[in-house]
Amino acid sequence: xxxxxxxxxxxxxxxxxxxxxxxxxxxxxxxxxxxxxxxxxxxxxxxxxxxxxxxxxxxxxxxxxxxxxxxxxxxxxxxxxxxxxxxxxxxxxxxxxxxxxxxxxxxxxxxxxxxxxxxxxxxxxxxxxxxxxx
Amino acid sequence: xxxxxxxxxxxxxxxxxxxxxxxxxxxxxxxxxxxxxxxxxxxxxxxxxxxxxxxxxxxxxxxxxxxxxxxxxxxxxxxxxxxxxxxxxxxxxxxxxxxxxxxxxxxxxxxxxxxxxxxxxxxxxxxxxxxxxxxxxxxxxxxxxxxxxxxxxxxxxxxxxxxxxxxxxxxxxxxxxxxxxxxxxxxxxxxxxxxxxxxxxxxxxxxxxxxxxxxxxxxxxxxxxxxxxxxxxxxxxxxxxxxxxxxxxxxxxxxxxxxxxxxxxxxxxxxxxxxxxxxxxxxxxxxxxxxxxxxxxxxxxxxxxxxxxxxxxxxxxxxxxxxxxxxxxxxxxxxxxxxxxxxxxxxxxxxxxxxxxxxxxxxxxxxxxxxxxxxxxxxxxxxxxxxxxxxxxxxxxxxxxxxxxxxxxxxxxxxxxxxxxxxxxxxxxxxxxxxxxxxxxxxxxxxxxxxxxxxxxxxxxxxxxxxxxxxxxxxxxxxxxxxxxxxxxxxxxxxxxxxxxxxxxxxxxxxxxxxxxxxxxxxxxxxxxxxxxxxxxxxxxxxxxxxxxxxxxxxxxxxxxxxxxxxxxxxxxxxxxxxxxxxxxxxxxxxxxxxxxxxxxxxxxxxxxxxxxxxxxxxxxxxxxxxxxxxxxxx
Numbered sequence: 001x002x003x004x005x006x007x008x009x010x011x012x013x014x015x016x017x018x019x020x021x022x023x024x025x026x027x028x029x030x031x032x033x034x035x036x037x038x039x040x041x042x043x044x045x046x047x048x049x050x051x052x053x054x055x056x057x058x059x060x061x062x063x064x065x066x067x068x069x070x071x072x073x074x075x076x077x078x079x080x081x082x083x084x085x086x087x088x089x090x091x092x093x094x095x096x097x098x099x100x101x102x103x104x105x106x107x108x109x110x111x112x113x114x115x116x117x118x119x120x121x122x123x124x125x126x127x128x129x130x131x132x133x134x
Numbered sequence: 135x136x137x138x139x140x141x142x143x144x145x146x147x148x149x150x151x152x153x154x155x156x157x158x159x160x161x162x163x164x165x166x167x168x169x170x171x172x173x174x175x176x177x178x179x180x181x182x183x184x185x186x187x188x189x190x191x192x193x194x195x196x197x198x199x200x201x202x203x204x205x206x207x208x209x210x211x212x213x214x215x216x217x218x219x220x221x222x223x224x225x226x227x228x229x230x231x232x233x234x235x236x237x238x239x240x241x242x243x244x245x246x247x248x249x250x251x252x253x254x255x256x257x258x259x260x261x262x263x264x265x266x267x268x269x270x271x272x273x274x275x276x277x278x279x280x281x282x283x284x285x286x287x288x289x290x291x292x293x294x295x296x297x298x299x300x301x302x303x304x305x306x307x308x309x310x311x312x313x314x315x316x317x318x319x320x321x322x323x324x325x326x327x328x329x330x331x332x333x334x335x336x337x338x339x340x341x342x343x344x345x346x347x348x349x350x351x352x353x354x355x356x357x358x359x360x361x362x363x364x365x366x367x368x369x370x371x372x373x374x375x376x377x378x379x380x381x382x383x384x385x386x387x388x389x390x391x392x393x394x395x396x397x398x399x400x401x402x403x404x405x406x407x408x409x410x411x412x413x414x415x416x417x418x419x420x421x422x423x424x425x426x427x428x429x430x431x432x433x434x435x436x437x438x439x440x441x442x443x444x445x446x447x448x449x450x451x452x453x454x455x456x457x458x459x460x461x462x463x464x465x466x467x468x469x470x471x472x473x474x475x476x477x478x479x480x481x482x483x484x485x486x487x488x489x490x491x492x493x494x495x496x497x498x499x500x501x502x503x504x505x506x507x508x509x510x511x512x513x514x515x516x517x518x519x520x521x522x523x524x525x526x527x528x529x530x531x532x533x534x535x536x537x538x539x540x541x542x543x544x545x546x547x548x549x550x551x552x553x554x555x556x557x558x559x560x561x562x563x564x565x566x567x568x569x570x571x572x573x574x575x576x577x578x579x580x581x582x583x584x585x586x587x588x589x590x591x592x593x594x595x596x597x598x599x600x601x602x603x604x605x606x607x608x609x610x611x612x613x614x615x616x617x618x619x620x621x622x623x624x625x626x627x628x629x630x631x632x633x634x635x636x637x638x639x640x641x642x643x644x645x646x647x648x649x650x651x652x653x654x655x656x657x658x659x660x661x662x663x664x665x666x667x668x669x670x671x672x673x674x675x676x677x678x679x680x681x682x683x684x685x686x687x688x689x690x691x692x693x694x695x696x697x698x699x700x701x702x703x704x705x706x707x708x709x710x711x712x713x714x715x716x717x718x719x720x721x722x723x724x725x726x727x728x729x730x731x732x733x734x735x736x737x738x739x740x741x742x743x744x745x746x747x748x749x750x751x752x753x754x755x756x757x758x759x760x761x762x763x764x765x766x767x768x769x
Contacts (some may be wrong), residue, residue, distance in 0.1 A: 013548055019555040026564065057544060066388070086547040108551035108587060111558050 004030040005122050006047060010040035010066065011055035011084070016107075020053060020084075023111040024118065037061025044070055049079065050122050053114075056085040056096055056104075064099040071100040080121040084109070157349045163339060167332045171280070175325050178718075182320040190308055191275050191288050197306065208294060211242045211302035214257050215249045223249055234312025236285055240292075240307045241265060248302070260305075264289040268303035277310060284310040391466075391487040394473065397444050397480055399424040399436075410464070411489055412461030424485070429457045443470050443483050458488060465490045539597045546590045553583050585719075592723040596706065599730040606648040606734060613642045613684050613755070616649065617677050620656040627664055634672040642677060642684045645757040651731045652755075658724040659688040659751050665718055666749065667692035679757065683737070686753045694745040703741055704729045728753075 007029045009041065011017040014035070021031045025054045032047055034040035037060050044052060044066075054063040060070075063083050070076040083104040084097040105117060143569050186273050205226050209215075215223065227238045227602035239250040245265065247255045268289030275288045285307040291300030391408035395401050401424055404416040412419075412427055419426075428436045435454055442449060452468040466487045473482040557580055559565065568576065599603050617698075621637040628635035656675075665671040671691040678685045695703065702708045707722040725739075732739045737755040 013552070015552040016548065016555070019552060019559070022564070023555070048321060086544040086551070107547045109557050111562075133591045 005026060005051070006030045006032060006049040006057050007122075008032045008034065008040060008043055008047070008049040008052040008054075010034040010037065010052070010058065010063070012036060012058045016055070016084075019079065019111065023114055024053075027115050027119075029118070037063075037066045040066050040070055042078075044079065045073065049077070050067065051118055052079055052081045053118065054081060054083055054101075056083050056087065057095065063101075064096050067096060067099045080124075082117060087103060092101065136459070147751055156343060159343050159347065163336060163343070167336055171325075171328050171332050174328055175321070177320050178324045178328075179317075182317050182324065186317045186320070186603075187275060187286065188284055191290075192272055194427075195273055195288075195290050196505070205371055206240070206292065206304075208301055209239055211246060211292070213253070215240075220249060220253075220256075224251065227251055234307050234309035236283070236307040237282065238307075240302060241269070241289075241305060242302045243269060243300070245269065262287065262289070263305055265305060269300060271300055272572055278307070280307060286310050307525045332732050347587065373600075391423070391485075391489075393419075393485045393487075395424050395485060397482060397485050399440060402482065408487070411458075411464065411487060418459075427456050429455055429463055439470055440483075441470070443472050444480055446472055446474075446480060448472065453490065465494045467493075506728040535597070536601070539594060542590065542594060542597075550583065550587050550590065554587065557583060589721050589723075592721060592727060595727055596723060596730070599727075599734075604730065604734055606651060608646055609649060610644045611647045611649045611652055613652075613686070613757070614639050614677060617656060617675055617686065618651055618654060621675055623657070624660045624664060627661070628673065631664060631667075632669040633664055633667050635660075636672070638674065638676045642679050643757045645684065645755060647735050647755070648731075652735070652750070654685070655728045655731050655753065656688075658728050659753070662720075662724060663688050663690035663692065663749070663751075665720065666690065666713070669747075681754055683754045684757045686755070687750055689748065691748040694747050694749050695743040696745050697743075700741055700743060704739075 004076075007024050009017060009020050009024070009031055011020065012035060017033055017035065021033060024031050024084075032043045032049055034043055037058050040052070040054060041061070043049070052066075054066055056063040058066075063085075067081050067083070070079055070081065081103075083093065083101045083102045084107060085093045085096065085104055086107040087093055093106070096104055102121060103117065105114065205223075210219065210223070223240075227235075231686075237251040237255075239252075239255055239260070240248045241260055242248050245257050245260055247260050250256050252289050262276060262278070264274035264276040264287055268291045271291045271293075273288070273290045275286060278285050278287045287305060287307050289303050290307045292302045292304050293300050299474055309338055385403075385405050388405060388407045389410075389601065391411040392403075392405045393401055393408050394403040401419050401422050404414070404419045406416075408419070409415055413427075414422075425436060427435070439449055439452065448469075448471045450469050454468060454471070455463045456466045458464055467490045469486040469488075471484045472480040472676060475481045557576060560568070561580065575727055595604075617637060617639060621635060625635060642725060660673065660675065667673055667690045673688065673690045676685075676687040676689065678687075693716075695712070699710050703710075704725050705722075706726050708726075709720060709722045712718075729739050731752055732755065735755055737753060739751065741751050741752050743749040
C-alpha cells in the first residue's frame with residue numbers, strides 16, 4: 001500500500017519510456033512501465049493508476065486503441081489519459097482525443113512541461129476540458 | 135310489234151349476243167321489204183285499174199256487139215226514135231247487165247243523140263273526145279262527171295257489117311265507183327297477199343338472221359382476240375427490241391471492256407471500252423484469238439480460265455494482267471461467264487475486263503497509310519502507356535512524399551525527444567552537479583539540438599503547406615499585443631548584439647487568425663532583422679492600420695539585399711550571398727514559411743531593401759471585417 005500517485009507509462013521506445021519514467025519518479029510518482037499496448041491494458045486493469053501516459057504509435061495495439069479499451073472498462077472512464085504523439089499533424093493526434101484521451105503532447109516535449117501537465121491532470125481528476133499543448 | 139318480238143326473241147335466245155345488231159338487221163330488212171311491197175302495190179294498182187277499165191270497155195263492146203247488134207237497127211241512128219221504139223230500147227237496155235250502168239245513148243254520125251235512157255238527152259248534139267274516136271271507128275273511154283257522179287264513159291262504134299264504117303256510136307256510162315270498188319277490192323286482196331308473202335319471207339329470214347349474227351359475233355370475237363394477241367405480240371417484240379437496243383447501248387457505252395468469244399477463244403464482239411483498254415479497234419480484234427491480249431507469262435492462266443468457263447463455271451473479278459496493242463501491260467479484273475444456248479450448251483464466253491490500275495495504286499497507298507497509322511497508333515499507345523506509367527510513378531512519388539513526411543515526423547522526432555529530454559535532465563542537474571566545461575559543452579549540444587528541432591519543424595510545416603494540409607486554429611488576435619510580446623522576447627538578443635530594438639504601436643482592431651502562427655511570423659521577421667543587422671544598428675517594428683488592413687513593418691539598418699536576390703527571397707532554402715559569405719546561420723525557410731502563413735490569413739508580404747542601407751519587410755493583414763477575414767481564411 002503506497003500513498004504515491006501511480007502513473008502508467010506506455011511507449012515502445014525504451015529511451016523515451018525511461019526518460020518519462022525518470023522525470024516522473026524524480027518528482028515523486030510511482031511509475032508502471034509498459035512496452036506495448038497489451039501490457040498497458042493489463043497494468044491499467046491490475047493497478048488502477050491515477051494517470052496514463054500513452055505513446056500514440058505502438059506496434060500491435062496503439063495508443064488510440066488502448067484508450068478506447070480502457071474507456072470501455074467499468075472504471076475506465078475515471079482514468080486521465082495523456083497521449084504522446086510524434087506526428088506533426090494535429091489531424092492524426094485528434095483521433096486520439098476522439099477515442100477518449102483527455103490531452104495530447106507532441107514530441108519532442110520538454111520534461112518540465114510533461115511534469116506540469118501530469119500534475120494538473122491528476123489534480124483535476126479527469127478534467128473534461130481540452131488542454132492546450134505547452 | 136313484229137320488230138319488238140324479234141328483238142325480244144333474239145334477246146332471250148342469245149342474251150350474250152349483242153341484240154342491237156339483230157334489231158338493226160330486222161329493221162333494215164323490214165324497211166326494204168315494205169318499200170318493195172309499196173312499189174309492188176303501186177304497180178299492181180296501175181295494173182288492176184287498167185284491167186278493170188279494159189274489162190269495162192270489153193263489156194260495153196260485148197253489149198254493143200253481142201246484144202245491141204241483134205236488136206239495133208240502122209234506123210235507130212237515122213234520127214230521133216219514135217216513142218214505140220224508144221220503149222223497146224228502154225226495155226232492151228233494162229236487160230243489159232252491166233255493173234254500175236247509169237245510162238246508154240245512141241249517137242248518129244253527126245253527133246246527135248238519137249236515143250238515150252235519159253229522155254232529156256235525145257235530140258241533143260253531143261261532143262266528147264271518146265265519142266269522136268268511136269265515130270271514127272275506135273272504141274274509147276273517158277272519165278266524166280254527170281252531175282255529181284263520176285262516171286266512166288265507154289264509146290264504141292256501131293257498124294252494119296264488120297269492117298264497115300260506123301253508122302253511129304253507142305255510149306255507155308258506168309258509175310265509176312262501181313269499177314272503183316272492184317279495183318279497190320282487187321287491190322286489197324293483192325296487198326294482203328303481198329303483205330302475207332312479205333311477212334312470211336321476213337319471218338323465214340329471222341333464223342338465218344340470228345344464225346348469221348351469231349356467226350358474225352363469233353367471228354368478231356375471234357378477230358378481236360386475234361387482234362389483241364397480235365398487239366401483245368407486237369408490244370413484246372417492241373419491248374424486246376428496245377431492251378436489245380438498250381443492252382447494246384449499255385455494252386457499247388460501258389467503261390469496262392466487254393467482249394464475246396467462241397469457246398475456242400475467237401473474238402466475236404468488241405466494245406469501245408475494250409478498244410480503249412487494249413488499244414485494238416473492233417475491226418482489228420473481231421476474228422482474232424483472245425490469247426493476243428494475254429502476256430506470255432500468263433498463258434497458263436488463260437488456259438485454266440478457258441477450261442473452267444467452258445465447263446460451265448463463272449469466274450468473277452479474277453485479278454491479272456492484260457497485254458495492250460502497244461506492248462505495255464495493264465492490271466485488270468476479269469469476269470468471265472459462259473454463254474449458253476437454249477439446250478444449256480456452252481456456245482461462247484462473255485469476258486468483262488476492268489482497268490484496276492488506279493485501284494491497285496490506291497490499294498498500295500492505302501496499305502502504306504494503314505501501316506503508317508499502325509505505327510503512329512503504336513507510338514501513341516506507347517506514349518500513353520509511358521504517360522500512364524509516369525502518372526503512376528508520380529502518384530507513387532506523391533504517396534512516398536506523404537509517407538516521408540510521416541516518417542520524418544515520427545522517426546526524427548522520437549530520437550530528438552530523447553536527446554532534448556535527457557539534455558534537459560542533465561542541465562537541470564538530474565545527473566549530478568556539472569563542471570563548468572561540462573555545462574558549456576552541453577549548452578552547445580542544447581543549442582544545436584534546438585536548431586535541429588526547428589529545422590525538422592520547419593520542414594514538416596512546409597511539407598504540410600505544400601500538401602495543402604496547413605490548418606489554422608482560428609481565434610481573436612490582438613496584433614498590438616502580439617507585436618509587443620514578440621519585441622519583448624527578442625529584446626535580450628538585441629541587447630546582446632548591441633542593436634536598438636524599438637516598437638511603434640497604434641491601437642489596432644482585433645482580427646481573426648491563428649495567434650501561434652502569426653506570432654511565428656513576427657518572431658521570424660524580427661530574428662531575421664537582428665541576424666542581418668550589424669552591431670550598433672537598429673531594428674524598428676511599426677504597427678499601423680489603413681482601411682481594412684493592419685500593416686506591420688520590420689525595418690532594420692542591416693546589410694540589405696540586392697534587387698536581383700529580392701525576387702528569390704521567398705523561395706525555399708534561399709540564402710543571400712551576403713548571408714553565406716558572413717556565415718550567418720539559417721536554413722532559408724523562415725521567409726517561405728512566413729509568406730505561407732500570411733497568405734493563408736488573406737494577407738500579403740513584401741520586401742524593400744537597399745544593399746548596405748537596410749531592409750524593410752512589410753506584412754499586410756485584413757482586420758476589422760471579421761466576416762471577410764473568416765471567409766478568406768476558410769478558403
